[in-house]
Amino acid sequence: xxxxxxxxxxxxxxxxxxxxxxxxxxxxxxxxxxxxxxxxxxxxxxxxxxxxxxxxxxxxxxxxxxxxxxxxxxxxxxxxxxxxxxxxxxxxxxxxxxxxxxxxxxxxxxxxxxxxxxxxxxxxxxxxxxxxxxxxxxxxxxxxxxxxxxxxxxxxxxxxxxxxxxxxxxxxxxxxxxxxxxxxxxxxxxxxxxxxxxxxxxxxxxxxxxxxxxxxxxxxxxxxxxxxxxxxxxxxxxxxxxxxxxxxxxxxxxxxxxxxxxxxxxxxxxxxxxxxxxxxxxxxxxxxxxxxxxxxxxxxxxxxxxxxxxxxxxxxxxxxxxxxxxxxxxxxxxxxxxxxxxxxxxxxxxxxxxxxxxxxxxxxxxxxxxxxxxxxxxxxxxxxxxxxxxxxxxxxxxxxxxxxxxxxxxxxxxxxxxxxxxxxxxxxxxxxxxxxxxxxxxxxxxxxxxxxxxxxxxxxxxxxxxxxxxxxxxxxxxxxxxxxxxxxxxxxxxxxxxxxxxxxxxxxxxxxxxxxxxxxxxxxxxxxxxxxxxxxxxx
Amino acid sequence: xxxxxxxxxxxxxxxxxxxxxxxxxxxxxxxxxxxxxxxxxxxxxxxxxxxxxxxxxxxxxxxxxxxxxxxxxxxxxxxxxxxxxxxxxxxxxxxxxxxxxxxxxxxxxxxxxxxxxxxxxxxxxxxxxxxxxxxxxxxxxxxxxxxxxxxxxxxxxxxxxxxxxxxxxxxxxxxxxxxxxxxxxxxxxxxxxxxxxxxxxxxxxxxxxxxxxxxxxxxxxxxxxxxxxxxxxxxxxxxxxxxxxxxxxxxxxxxxxxxxxxxxxxxxxxxxxxxxxxxxxxxxxxxxxxxxxxxxxxxxxxxxxxxxxxxxxxxxxxxxxxxxxxxx
Numbered sequence: 120x121x122x123x124x125x126x127x128x129x130x131x132x133x134x135x136x137x138x139x140x141x142x143x144x145x146x147x148x149x150x151x152x153x154x155x156x157x158x159x160x161x162x163x164x165x166x167x168x169x170x171x172x173x174x175x176x177x178x179x180x181x182x183x184x185x186x187x188x189x190x191x192x193x194x195x196x197x198x199x200x201x202x203x204x205x206x207x208x209x210x211x212x213x214x215x216x217x218x219x220x221x222x223x224x225x226x227x228x229x230x231x232x233x234x235x236x237x238x239x240x241x242x243x244x245x246x247x248x249x250x251x252x253x254x255x256x257x258x259x260x261x262x263x264x265x266x267x268x269x270x271x272x273x274x275x276x277x278x279x280x281x282x283x284x285x286x287x288x289x290x291x292x293x294x295x296x297x298x299x300x301x302x303x304x305x306x307x308x309x310x311x312x313x314x315x316x317x318x319x320x321x322x323x324x325x326x327x328x329x330x331x332x333x334x335x336x337x338x339x340x341x342x343x344x345x346x347x348x349x350x351x352x353x354x355x356x357x358x359x360x361x362x363x364x365x366x367x368x369x370x371x372x373x374x375x376x377x378x379x380x381x382x383x384x385x386x387x388x389x390x391x392x393x394x395x396x397x398x399x400x401x402x403x404x405x406x407x408x409x410x411x412x413x414x415x416x417x418x419x420x421x422x423x424x425x426x427x428x429x430x431x432x433x434x435x436x437x438x439x440x441x442x443x444x445x446x447x448x449x450x451x452x453x454x455x456x457x458x459x460x461x462x463x464x465x466x467x468x469x470x471x472x473x474x475x476x477x478x479x480x481x482x483x484x485x486x487x488x489x490x491x492x493x494x495x496x497x498x499x500x501x502x503x504x505x506x507x508x509x510x511x512x513x514x515x516x517x518x519x520x521x522x523x524x525x526x527x528x529x530x531x532x533x534x535x536x537x538x539x540x541x542x543x544x545x546x547x548x549x550x551x552x553x554x555x556x557x558x559x560x561x562x563x564x565x566x567x568x569x570x571x572x573x574x575x576x577x578x579x580x581x582x583x584x585x586x587x588x589x590x591x592x593x594x595x596x597x598x599x600x601x602x603x604x605x606x607x608x609x610x611x612x613x614x615x616x617x618x619x620x621x622x623x624x625x626x627x628x629x630x631x632x633x634x635x636x637x638x639x640x641x642x643x644x645x646x647x648x649x650x651x652x653x654x655x656x657x658x
Numbered sequence: 659x660x661x662x663x664x665x666x667x668x669x670x671x672x673x674x675x676x677x678x679x680x681x682x683x684x685x686x687x688x689x690x691x692x693x694x695x696x697x698x699x700x701x702x703x704x705x706x707x708x709x710x711x712x713x714x715x716x717x718x719x720x721x722x723x724x725x726x727x728x729x730x731x732x733x734x735x736x737x738x739x740x741x742x743x744x745x746x747x748x749x750x751x752x753x754x755x756x757x758x759x760x761x762x763x764x765x766x767x768x769x770x771x772x773x774x775x776x777x778x779x780x781x782x783x784x785x786x787x788x789x790x791x792x793x794x795x796x797x798x799x800x801x802x803x804x805x806x807x808x809x810x811x812x813x814x815x816x817x818x819x820x821x822x823x824x825x826x827x828x829x830x831x832x833x834x835x836x837x838x839x840x841x842x843x844x845x846x847x848x849x850x851x852x853x854x855x856x857x858x859x860x861x862x863x864x865x866x867x868x869x870x871x872x873x874x875x876x877x878x879x880x881x882x883x884x885x886x887x888x889x890x891x892x893x894x895x896x897x898x899x900x901x902x903x904x905x906x907x908x909x910x911x912x913x914x915x916x917x918x919x920x921x922x923x924x925x926x927x928x929x930x931x932x933x934x935x936x937x938x939x940x941x942x943x944x945x946x947x948x949x950x951x952x953x954x955x956x957x958x959x960x961x962x963x964x965x966x967x968x969x970x971x972x973x974x975x976x977x978x979x980x981x982x983x984x985x986x
Contacts, residue, residue, distance in 0.1 A: 257858035608721035
């Protein structure tokens with residue numbers, strides 16, 4: 120590791136200042152505001168909030184529906200990951216599962232709600248096909264469905280990744296030693312995965328607990344914390360101090376979740392060596408898992424199918440003649456195209472600057488000896504814990520009177536901070552795998568530290584950088600929880616516009632805009648994949 | 659490797675260009691008058707076409723918000739609000755003015771039928787009514803309702819949609835009707851049964867119930883009368899019923915927020931255009947005469963027009979919200 124160079128400080132100080140100004144201070148203000156009342160500082164806000172029966176009910180509801188979501192998601196994600204990794208089902212099907220399951224990530228959560236209404240509602244496509252209502256979708260059931268769809272991709276990625284570190288030879292050995300199915304399953308699959316499964320549970324819980332988009336669309340009268348917070352802040356009789364108190368309450372489960380995640384991390388263990396081992400054939404297993412994954416995929420995709428149907432017929436569900444009318448109307452409305460441009464602009468800049476910041480932070484932490492560099496890990500930990508809505512709210516409280524209010528900059532900063540953890544960890548992971556002596560070699564050859572970064576480190580991490588870019592872009596495009604308190608008429612984004620269109624029940628426009636987001640994200644993903652492939656073939 | 663550097667450099671260059679573009683477009687938008695409105699689509703359209711016809715195209719930006727959302731913003735932000743011009747339920751404008759003194763006087767020399775303060779001018783009035791999806795009603799074998807009390811009957815369970823007074827001013831219209839007809843005590847029972855029948859179809863938006871009724875999700879709804887008239891005229895199986903408890907109405911008005919001189923001047927000009935030129939179209943959708951010389955067609959005349967016996971204020975709304983909450 121090279122000695123501390125001035126260049127490192129030049130990068131370190133602004134990065135740290137950024138997080139001080141846009142993470143630590145806003146949250147501090149939020150905390151202070153939660154104790155502020157007309158009679159000075161006391162616990163009155165908390166007392167008021169915690170004695171509000173409606174709010175308590177909504178907290179209870181949130182906990183209930185998020186826990187159940189987490190259980191279902193973890194089980195489903197595990198089964199899908201198992202199907203992909205430990206069965207001999209038809210290979211192309213595995214690829215379809217791996218890609219299909221990730222599709223919801225490319226859409227705002229608020230869209231799922233509407234898709235559910237148009238699929239399972241009284242006049243929904245699936246209701247029509249089946250001939251009767253399958254479930255009552257407003258409230259608990261709708262939330263559950265939406266949350267499971269929302270959290271399944273993330274949980275699947277997590278578990279699927281851990282499966283790669285399981286040595287399948289042990290499964291074969293366990294079988295040969297005469298273990299029963301359950302015992303073998305327990306020892307060779309569940310035991311090594313316990314930490315990850317716990318992690319998937321916590322992740323799904325927190326994601327559901329803090330999401331705003333799904334309850335905003337399909338929550339009905341089943342109130343949850345996120346909608347309560349929104350109502351207290353932007354309802355007819357707003358109370359910022361109460362809002363701050365609710366936001367702090369909302370942080371509690373997230374903090375516990377992160378602590379639990381860290382603990383679970385210790386339960387994980389990796390096999391030192393593992394190779395591709397062909398599993399023993401087992402018809403029953405393969406057919407079973409094939410059916411389960413097929414069913415999950417089918418339900419998920421059929422819910423989204425409505426998005427592609429509704430906007431292209433004249434008057435869903437009464438007149439199903441194909442038409443481009445709504446499509447053309449949407450594009451002729453300069454209002455919506457302006458909003459789309461805003462979104463694109465915000466997502467691109469978030470991705471560019473976010474990637475730069477996350478990469479710089481990772482370089483400083485992994486490849487320098489700058490004093491206090493571990494504070495960056497603390498930052499990543501914090502950004503992982505703070506829900507988007509809470510972050511957005513703290514910005515609203517801090518920057519309300521400032522010139523940052525109502526700018527694109529504040530939205531991008533919120534996104535960059537909100538989604539920092541994952542890209543940062545991606546970069547950290549990639550950088551720590553590189554030869555630690557490159558900087559020294561560079562220096563001996565006469566390159567400055569920055570030159571080494573530019574000539575050696577960066578080119579070797581291009582693939583990761585592209586991945587970081589695409590992560591930031593897609594998330595900035597779909598987020599609504601983070602920015603709902605920050606957008607204005609002039610900085611309106613597609614996801615927040617969808618919430619507005621809900622007011623007028625303009626489902627055609629809603630699905631049209633959702634499709635725009637979806638297609639944009641697909642294109643960005645494909646481009647990123649293409650560049651990544653090109654980079655890897657150049658090696 | 660060169661290619662990689664190329665990609666990287668072009669990304670950075672793209673970022674810089676976009677950042678510059680962002681700054682300039684930010685300035686361009688800054689020159690526009692921002693209009694916040696709680697009006698429905700029809701109201702927004704009417705205002706936009708009047709403004710466009712008067713030559714203000716591209717000089718304004720119309721932003722729709724829910725009544726409670728906009729009300730919250732007015733009360734919380736005062737004249738620091740992004741909007742230069744606001745169209746909003748008059749009771750909210752009055753309360754915001756009392757709290758922040760945030761509006762300038764407007765006078766356009768038009769003769770309003772009713773007196774109003776100098777800092778706003780009425781642009782439309784909303785009237786509520788019951789509407790039904792006749793097909794669903796027939797399917798379920800239900801009788802045609804004539805009053806709000808009818809909707810509280812057990813046979814309508816799960817088939818009624820009403821707007822929530824906590825989030826929508828349209829919701830206030832039927833709460834007023836219930837209180838004025840049945841008083842606090844009996845009214846509480848009626849409301850309780852009504853909310854029980856509504857179940858998951860309590861809508862946060864005033865346009866929610868008509869959508870639910872149109873989609874056949876429910877048989878009956880309460881909402882803005884004109885929406886049902888329009889739906890029926892467009893050939894949908896929709897019928898509207900004036901409840902025997904009375905058709906109450908709420909006035910929405912336009913007000914100009916105190917900003918720098920130039921913006922306020924332009925905003926005031928636009929407010930004048932909205933009150934004068936948009937009235938004709940607004941009257942089609944919100945058929946309540948507000949100015950001298952206006953008439954409305956028979957189909958849009960509610961049978962049981964009534965006025966509430968107290969002045970409408972945010973405080974009264976709060977009381978009625980509490981009344982509603984107690985019935986939940």
